[in-house]
Amino acid sequence: GNSVTQMEGPVTLSEEAFLTINCTYTATGYPSLFWYVQYPGEGLQLLLKATKADDKGSNKGFEATYRKETTSFHLEKGSVQVSDSAVYFCALPPGAGSYQLTFGKGTKLSVIP
């Protein structure tokens, strides 16, 4: 079945630092790939997505590239802000015989001024 392995945190960065959160996946075929973000006390929001190999998803300065050869979808941002402090989840859509999103364990990011 599908699985997601995500870099576990917590990660603490200074404002304007570069961010990378690693995500690798196991799945049949070439599924879409998602990054969700959860701000403190809130539900999950879709941050970005990619639907096929070599696609780059981007939103709010975050980027992630669908790498089929390494089965990876690493999240990056060149200059983080305090407002980016949140938990980030890498996720796969339902696979064959499944009806659930498969989430990584989440990476908590704290950005300090």
Add this chain to the structure above:
Amino acid sequence: DAGVTQSPTHLIKTRGQHVTLRCSPISGHKSVSWYQQVLGQGPQFIFQYYEKEERGRGNFPDRFSARQFPNYSSELNVNALLLGDSALYLCASSLGGARVNTEAFFGQGTRLTVV
């Protein structure tokens, strides 16, 4: 357009009680899924409903049940509450059935505390 709405936002119940959580999906979405998120963990799948039928169930006891109404809104019911049921319950809606490669949109969640 309204997003996914859940009610109530917070709830405190006593062990052994019953609880009903509600979810209204995005207009036009026919699929609703429920997830449980324990503090510090990722969401765990409970149920998915599509066109008013249960299409998938996660590894949760029979104390958990759900249904979807003709307007595609959904209820999650939990009987005989345990302390371990304390969590954030998330509802997600999506356009199609489970096997469509589309993203899910989440509500703000219901924070359930069992004391």
